[in-house]
Amino acid sequence: MGKISIVGLGPGDYSLISQGALEALQSSSRIFLRTEKHPTVDKLKETIQYTSLDYFYDKEENFENVYSKISEFIVELSKEGDLVYAVPGHPRVAEKTVSIIESLAKEKNIEVETIASMSFVDAMFNYLAIDPADGFKLVDAFEIENSFIDTNTSMIITQIYDRFIASNIKLKLMEYYDYDQEVCIVNGAGVKNLESKKYVQLQDLDRCENLFDYLSSLYIPKSTKSVYNTVYDLEKIMNTLRSPFGCDWDKKQTHESLKKYLIEEAYELCQAIDNDDIDEMIEELGDILLQVIFHCQIGQEEGYFDFKEVVSGICKKLIYRHPHVFNNAKIDMDTFEKTWEELKQEEKGESSITDGLKRIPKYLPALIKAEKIQHKAALVGFDWDNIEDVFKKITEEYKELLDECEEGNIKYIKEELGDLLFSIVNLARFLKIDSEEALNCTNHKFVNRFEFMEQSAKKLNRNFEKMTLQEKDELWNKAKENKL
Structure with a gap:
């Protein structure tokens, strides 16, 4: 097994490569560059022989695959002896292949050494004359969708290769910053004669006159305005x-x-x-x-x-x-509700169905609670076979309520009325209707009809309260005729 020496090529100017990195490059006969699209390489060609890995970018569909394949390639080659793997900037700054190589090498007991040079971040702050001590966030343009954007600190976004990427960056940032937020496009930071910076408003980031290439980054200073959106x-x-x-x-x-x-x-x-x-x-x-x-x-x-x-x-x-989504478990979606309930029972350490019924909050509106109780019971097979049986049960409970009303027993009247309501909720469940919503619709309808009755009485110059019940019924029927 050989050793992998990972060296940084600095931000782009030859003078900014560290002495240690130069010595490692000049003493090795097996040098691999992640990319030769780097200003330093033109000068290095005079003293070293290397193999460029740029062809991986043409073979793979996305950058994640590129980084993984390059890393696997380097680790595999190290089995044949020591090698130097060179990357732009500093190996520890915005260089994904380094962490992947180290992880793979650790599994195979391969020694890895990193030799630093100045990073492009150092070069950017030097070029912009900004002290990073106040804090900043470094974000890869390809990972911005999953990044936390903090407008209270400055930010550098790397790898803005073209206008398409710049446009995506703009749209994302506009969710957090004002359109007129000042941003700075920095090209070639740390490369003499190539350095350039351009301050623009965020809304103009992807305009035609703003050119982007592989040396482009974006600096966004701390916002002075509060957007309040997190x-x-x-x-x-x-x-x-x-x-x-x-x-x-x-x-x-x-x-x-x-x-x-x-x-x-x-x-x-x-x-x-x-x-x-x-x-x-x-x-x-x-x-x-x-x-x-x-x-x-x-x-x-x-x-x-x-x-x-x-x-x-x-x-x-x-x-x-959701084991079928996150753990590739095979679940029959036709019985998913039952599986969901079983997972809840296991999660909460419940040993019986009754435990689940008792878990339903006591403060829930009674109709909603009744539906939940019935639903949980139905999941384990305790349910009517068809809707006709539900109608029979309602009729049975209605007759029992009438009997108790004739007896005048308040305690049992209340009990039988509850049984009737519970049966009606069961009917709503069979009809796939939310009983709470259905009753609220009726409440709303009653209020509208009552309003019509009062307004009609007023038009007739009548005192609504003093009208007879028959007269009020006539107004009620008119409200119904008007589809209220």
């Missing part, structure tokens, strides 16, 4: 509200005192959805998110939990309950 922003605001200098009302709230607000906001969101009002939905979803962050802030102050734990919990739960 959960992190909301967390900071809530932290301020609960601080000693915050709001007295917010500071005195507890998990218990906030319960009613969460319920109210949930119902207001349902109303926004029913109204098909997108603006209202955005507002109400924000109100619900506020409640989540509020509880997390209290949990953090008390030392019990924080937002990260909440997110971690739900992520783990979703992955666990």
